[in-house]
Amino acid sequence: MTASVRGAQVNAVLATPLARTLAERIRAAGPIPFAEYMHECLYHPQFGYYSKAETGRFADFYTSADVHPIFGRLWARQFAEMWDVLGRPSEFFAVEAGAGTGRLAGHVLDFSAQKLPEFYGALRYFAVEQSVARREKQRDTLGIHLENGTARLAAELPRDIPAGCIFSNELLDAFPAHRVLVERGRLREIYVALNGETLTEEPGPLTSDEIEKYFQQQKITLQEGQEAEVNLDACEWIMDAGRRLGRGFVLTVDYGYEAVELYNERHMRGTLMAYSAHRASEDFFAHPGEQDLTAHVNFTALDLWGRRAGLGRTGCVSQMAFLVALGRGNQFADLYDEGASEVERIRARLLLKSLIHPEGMGETFQVFIQHKGVVQPRLTGLSGV
Ligand SMILES: C[S@@+](CC[C@H](N)C(=O)[O-])C[C@H]1O[C@@H](n2cnc3c(N)ncnc32)[C@H](O)[C@@H]1O
Structure with missing residues (x-):
């Protein structure tokens, strides 16, 4: 030393x-x-x-899932399309890794139940969270979906995921x-x-x-x-996720870059914050x-280590490109709750802006998608590129 x-x-x-x-x-x-x-x-x-x-976490930071339910609603649309791409299997496993208190899970499940009933019938949602305190919170958030068997709480990824999507929002940047x-x-x-x-x-x-x-x-x-x-745990995690997945997708949303950018002269002191x-x-x-x-995620490493477990790169776009591609089909009608007043609608539009703004979350976060057992899948979320 x-x-x-x-x-x-x-x-x-x-x-x-x-x-x-x-x-x-x-x-x-x-x-x-x-x-x-x-x-x-x-x-x-x-x-x-x-x-x-x-308790008190919003005092430090908030994630996209905290901003507005539109984030989870558009993800639900993307999952429903993945289910289609996989040939509408009778069970579609949506496995959320690092689900926190279940906020995103609640938004995906509520929206699917209301607007995508056929998909909801096939949906098997696993909210995977290692913290006991946070899993307890999920019980309140996911009540009805837990009762009817659509959602389950877990501390680890399911051993076998025959068809579905393993996804995470700000998980890998929190690995040591x-x-x-x-x-x-x-x-x-x-x-x-x-x-x-x-x-x-x-x-x-x-x-x-x-x-x-x-x-x-x-x-x-x-x-x-x-x-x-060097996030060796992320390399292990992506290989493990790929091995557990039969057919489907791994979707990672996080701060990050490809290796050539992450390790270039602009990041001489790394990215830890x-x-x-x-x-x-x-x-x-x-x-x-x-x-x-x-610490920022290295998408090149996820790609390389993922390949060892049979995952191919589907694409990588900014959160802005992803959400805009999914929302433009119906001019972001999913933004509004039924019966919302004009003031609530304006507020919802402002919150959407903060999710997609290029100088904020829209460009800071990247959506990186990998696939397995599907040939050259085309996904709406990636169609902006
Ligand atoms: C930054 S928080 C993000 C929470 C949530 N995804 C969101 O967007 O609000 C990361 C979460 O991942 C959980 N976590 C970290 N490593 C994990 C692992 N290996 N398996 C499951 N959960 C994990 C942490 O306990 C924490 O709740």
Whole structure:
């Protein structure tokens, strides 16, 4: 281990119970890889950001699913078309990974029940969420659909998914990432160490050969001094999802880039961000367990690792292109609730704007779709390109 990478980071190490727990661990056994630190910050069973009930979460950030039900309604239309493309199997598994409190699930299911009754008859919705607290919340959100057997709650992806779509919204950016740095021409991993009473970063040896292979396989060479994230869990996850899927699609919505862009000179310090009170910062050690940490997704890696499990690339478009392609068929009539007043309609149109605005969520988020057991599928959501 050598000098600190970002020595300027100032933070109170004993600020949270998790900070104290991690400080003790580091004191006893030495620095921990950043990926382990991020894992504990987000998923520590007691103190992890995502292990706790969601109360107060909007204080930090919101996702597209929180903005307006139109997001889920248009996804429902896309799933119904996928069901058609697959030849209308008697059961269509819609498997939502990282379903949180079930907000998106509720919107997809309610809309399908009301507007797409034939599809709803075939729909088997699995809301997959590892956090017990969030799964409990889903019970309230999905009531009727759980009672009639259309929806199920699960902690893991179903073992076999004969026909359907495995999808996620902002899941993979919340997987713990390894962080690396190029130092004198060599790849080094970033660890979390203790400097007095302060958590700090320092480079050390790579924790896995897979990290070097990850860059080689994508023909990526980082520059001297460059920092970057390596999301090995996302590679494992996409392979696992592909293996479980018989026929159908994997749809991933997230912040991200192709590898050539993710690792170019515009991202010399990587893409890791901490979110707290709607502010993004690079102070990853402020309030461990009480702020969100995310790193952009590498779609090239999802493509490469997905291929190993039989997934082909269907396409990748911005969230704006995806939602506009799905909504324009009926001039976004799905935006309005029955009997909505003019004021409510105006409000709905404004919220739609924030989902598709090119300087906001519309271009920040990408929709990446892969398929298996279907030949050159054509999907409306991708038709804008
Ligand atoms: C950023 S939140 C997104 C929640 C939701 N999709 C939304 O758009 O509001 C990520 C969610 O994924 C869950 N999660 C993370 N890893 C998971 C895994 N391997 N399996 C299931 N859920 C997971 C977290 O507990 C958290 O609820």
